[in-house]
Amino acid sequence: MLTFIGLGLFDKTDVSEKGLSRIRNADRVYLECYTSRLMGATLPDLEQFYGRQVTPLYRSAVEQDPDAMLEEAVAKDVVFLCAGDPMVSTTHADLRMRAASRGIPTAIIHAASIASAVCGISGLQNYRFGKSCSLPFPQKNWFPTTPLDVIVTNLSLRLHTLVYLDIQDDRYMTVSDAVALLEEMVDARKVKIPLYVGIARAGSDLPVVRAGTAEKIRACDFGPPLHILIVPAELHDMEREYLEMFAGL
């Protein structure tokens, strides 16, 4: 059996009771370490909390060589942990299909995801979010502007955009980086983004949430990762009031 267990947003206590009891009873515990991270817990923290050895997995072990793990899951109770809610990343869906095609039963234990947590943190209404996008670090000769296409389409439909910020090994894109990248695209395209909402350390006791213009948000110190960005559409009154109260708008 292979069970995908979401660990939630920030630290070891964001896992559900259901998830925790399955981790403690599993034969083998793997932790996916490449699509996201629990910034409030180290691997030894998790091992101590679960009372179990935890084996970290990087992209190649999951996407190219999952055979050893799947082989184990034929006869044993294997759990696959990941930050957030499982399968918001497609790589997990692929692994579940590989398991099922070998006849291995699978299950999912859900957890908090940044995709819904941003509603409470920002007060921006869930049903007003359009398609989300990811903003990658630019690389030599590669500076994709598709994130701005998504934002512009959403703005024209009066919808908010959630912008996932790139993670590469130990390099985490900040809100400042992201706003700078988007403003560069905006200048080239002659459009305008009037408002940004930056969020840092969602799920922690002290998340930072700030709303404002590009200039204001780029100057804010959001502190350590993870960061995420929202480009809101024209605000409803209640959304504006919430951002004024909780995000310094």
Add this chain to the structure above:
Amino acid sequence: MLTFIGLGLFDKTDVSEKGLSRIRNADRVYLECYTSRLMGATLPDLEQFYGRQVTPLYRSAVEQDPDAMLEEAVAKDVVFLCAGDPMVSTTHADLRMRAASRGIPTAIIHAASIASAVCGISGLQNYRFGKSCSLPFPQKNWFPTTPLDVIVTNLSLRLHTLVYLDIQDDRYMTVSDAVALLEEMVDARKVKIPLYVGIARAGSDLPVVRAGTAEKIRACDFGPPLHILIVPAELHDMEREYLEMFAGL
């Protein structure tokens, strides 16, 4: 202090460790009972699990008369529980603002929400979902077709639509009801929805997930509530394969 705590999707064990410890240490525990429900737990189940008395709250107590609760939160540690992740419903955002305007500190403990859980359950990719919509029970002289407008716009952008199904007191809209209502709108508008994905009891050990045409999905028995519906856009290969494996496509 007023802390909003999400209870996740289905039963008492879907709360996070962090949420559970705050519930057990609170001075007073309220449960919001009108925007959603934990179908796998009764009020006595929760009280026994928490070791605490739990006071249920209905819409009027939260939206019109929250004064007594807010008064308590000035000096005491009050927790406000709700199914899913807090503030996916706007009524919770309103309550948080009322608390803050009285100078009461607030916090949010996140949990699994159906909004992200559907990705794992259906294999439909998170970044391909557009704006969501709610489908209300039709009432005398009132049969709003705005949900279909949202679906049609999303389909034209090749985006999936999550359709929240109405809850009224103890009446829960089923996937069958929802497909029948949408097909009525579709006929009137001369458009076509080629595929539906129905989900029942997300977060339970045995969620039901079925994909197919209107005719097929209407004939499926999804069992007890809660139900939710997705109208997918044209599928990517991996999405199709996932639905074939896990949803009988």
